[in-house]
Amino acid sequence: MNNAILSTPEKTYENISHASNEVAGRLAARLAQETQGEVLFTSADRGRYATDASIYQVIPLGVFVPRDSQEVSIAMDICRDLGVPIVPRGGGTSQCGQTTGAGLVIDHSKYVRNVLHIDSEKRTAVVEPGLVLDHLNAQLKSKGLWFPVDVSTSAQATLGGMAGNNSCGSRSIAYGNMVHNVLGATARMSDGSVMQLGRFEQSTGRAKAVGEFVQQLAKQLQPEIDAHWPKVLRRVAGYNLDIFCNQNERPYTTDGSVNLAHLLVGSEGTLAMTQSLTLQLAELPRAKVLGVVNFPTFYQAMDAAQHIVKLGSGTLTAVELVDRTMIDLSLQNPAFAPTIRTALTGDPEAILLVEFAGADKESLKPHMRQLVELMGDLGLPNCVVEMIDDAPQKNLWEVRKAGLNIMMSLKGDGKPVSFIEDCAVPLVHLAEYTNALTEVFKRHGTKGTWYAHASVGTLHVRPILDMRRDGAKKMRQIGEEASELVRKFKGAYSGEHGDGLCRGEWIEWQFGSRINDAFKQIKQHLDPLNLLSPQRIIDPPKMDDTRLMRYGNNYQVIHIKTALDWSAWNVHNDPVTEQTTAPGTGEDPSHGLAKAVEMCNNNGTCRKFDAGTMCPSYRVTRDEKHLTRGRANTLRLALTGQLGTEGLANPDVMEALDLCVGCKGCKRDCPTGVDMARMKIEATHHFKAHYGFTLKDKLIAYLPRYAPWAAKFASILNLRNQFPWLAKVAESMTGLSAQRSWPTWQSDHFFSKQQPGVSKQEVLQSTKPVVLFVDTFNGFFESSNATAALGVLQAAGYSVHIASKDAPSGSQGHLCCGRTFLANGMVEQARQQAHELVNALLPFAQKGIAIVGLEPSCLLTLRDEALVLGLGASAELVSQHAVLFEEFLASEHKAGKLEVLKQNLKPAEKDILLHGHCHQKAFGLMPSVLDVIQLIPQAKPQLIESSCCGMAGSFGYEASHLDVSMQMAELSLLPAIRHQPDAIVVADGTSCRHQIADGAAREAIHVAQLLSDHLLRH
């Protein structure tokens, strides 16, 4: 890309300091001079940090990403000098706007994330605040320990953020909330002093003074505290003044002592900056069993919770709700449907996930029996699905954890909104409370989907509101009525997700004015300068202040003519039935693109590092900018004119998309299906239309068109790989790295021979027909793959026809899907290519003949982008018959049609490692490849748990991407291959094979080649 047109941070600081915003300029300059941290002050950077998983948006003055905790201190000192407020941040997954604020956002998640100490005997760990919970638990696993506050966002939530919000997990009935599991903290105050917070009786200095101050407040207010404090486990509002007179169902400490670190827990960054936390670890449960109770009515599920929690003699660890709407949404989601089906008997209105954990499964089985008996006693025999094995349990928990996100996948402007989402009521009132609140929703023309923590009376529910229209008004009305119910049932209004911008105004309502005044005194005592997250908890704004909202009064999408068809997103929805209107009727000035982008609710799932593909570029850089969320936010800001008037031609957009490899990991792994790969095509199209195409763009994009001629000069073109100086010259002209070999041209390639296979007429009349679509890459560069595929299909008894243009023969007749044009934003040229391909394949599709492809990114274009290029019903029909080689064979095998082939395969003699192409993974096709490899006797393929290989079409060939590309490959793919030097490596993607050759000096082969190599030659 053209770097000259991108703004550099240095330039931005200059601009800022020369412009009116003097303070921002000085702040940025001092941070840059006095630290090595990342100083992010562009509009796009600030916009990316203006939101979290809430409905709010507040643009900060700037963002600082410190390299270590010392740099956090320096930044705090600079902010104090300049009077700039500070907003501490971890993963930014708060739901109430805790991390949206007007000052300097300090992001701990990139660097300040070390485990400082683990004491296995005492079961304690000391950690930095930016460490992600799952990453800590991964380190603890081998010691048989874990930190048991298992929030749903465990793959992205940081421990500092969890402490800030007093987070609580699904298993809080067994382990308590964050406050019950923090033993100590080192915290820096806004005046620069550092406090060691721990047991009050052992405290000294400033910490002791703070403790005495709070103790005296608590003493004075004891009667108020006793009268007003909610007596439930899940109360997270305000400050924990009750550490001196416990009101929680579960005391904060096991020995009744007072721990001053608990004052910080739940303070949402308003009292002090956490530098480190000492955590109480727990023994990792050795065995778990799960009973899934299916209920015919929602009320019965709610009513049963109070009885179920009495089971288990201390082994009960969770009772979690999944309601009918959530069940239906899971059934519609291809990733979750098979799992949710395993949990159902009949057609329940709700299920409760009841978990028991202990030393071994045998000892837990009696509790499961008790559960079955209890349900029988309650008039519900045969309603428990018993899950004893770990794998199905794990899968079901993943679905439950993704619950909220599944719900958020509703298209249209109405979205489930979090504002009364975690009110906690005593269990005896749960059924009555949920009934009454459902009636409230009905009165306001909406409905809520209920799920989560039935064990502790904290059910999550989000009514569907349209925040661009009457959402704020309804939010106020529903909030008022919900609060009356919470008061009636003596519950807590804020029971899990904190106060932030959303619930701050309810703190005084909950506790009364005297306790609220005490909170103000605590804030004044610890942060007299009011530097830390001002107007949070103390002096909060109104929750329905639309000036603070992401979709506030001035939110307006710019008019834009899109190159791809986004009409599927351009819909309205009905908040009660959740039905959406016809595609294209949503009145989006960007024809659905903005609505597709707005599907990102900022929940941060794309920050995970575990299995799955999303998001390889973030895994390497850990930058918000290189994250699906950061990209979606950048696009949203650009599409709404918040980054200027250029729309998608804004260089900030291209900068954010630069490292997106178009892997489609997000399309599958993002719970709301944000498809950044497709968005990148659209954005690239607009950017390039404005700034023009480079030589590299054209060289890559037009490759399928010039390949037939280029192949004739193979020996000359291949000299580039033999002479380093030629490679350097080529790099300077094209930007394609001299350190990479280029694919080798073949003068004798698949298309240069007499067309093999049967004719069009023959295949149309055959009883065992297959059409093989040989793409540019396999045809011109690795023609042995095409020959191998042909041979295997013929050995299996199929009449194989090679797809080609109707008239020309040989290489002039080869077909192309348009992928190289799409990748470079040349949508019109891609449309022409795809149109030609679709027309050529249509007669076969009309006859129901399978169209088999070899290169995942090419074949799957027919099932993806070709459907949004305006090619109509023909493209739809062709897509229904377009399958990858392995998919075809796997389904034929299931149908019992491969007996001849199986008898023709000799046994495998080596281990087989399999790497999936990202698009294969995005379409859920890896099981097919595994099935097909297992046609070979004795083959035991091992799937490498890898994200993108990093080559991703031309991405890894580009000099500017070489390092990132290799880092992606080194995350897991290349080490796994090196670990097994004798194994055969199978990779169906052309670029994956090239990356493996470059990075591990190993030849990877297509699965068609593997099968062909194992054919018995008669």
Ligand SMILES: Cc1cc2nc3c(=O)[nH]c(=O)nc-3n(C[C@H](O)[C@H](O)[C@H](O)COP(=O)(O)OP(=O)(O)OC[C@H]3O[C@@H](n4cnc5c(N)ncnc54)[C@H](O)[C@@H]3O)c2cc1C
């Ligand atoms: C889909 C979804 C599911 C969720 N499920 C749960 C759940 O099961 N249980 C639950 O409790 N929550 C849940 N949450 C809310 C959220 O994920 C948790 O509160 C999480 O712990 C926040 O972690 P974070 O790193 O994102 O913190 P952030 O959102 O970045 O910050 C949280 C608070 O901590 C403060 N903070 C951060 N670092 C520091 C520091 N160093 N010093 C002082 N203050 C600091 C911030 O200012 C902010 O007030 C969910 C959210 C989403 C979107």
Ligand code: SF4
């Ligand atoms: S892109 Fe998807 S996974 Fe990432 S924050 Fe947005 S909605 Fe969540």
Ligand code: SF4
């Ligand atoms: S397509 Fe891949 S690299 Fe791009 S945002 Fe999605 S997951 Fe990340």
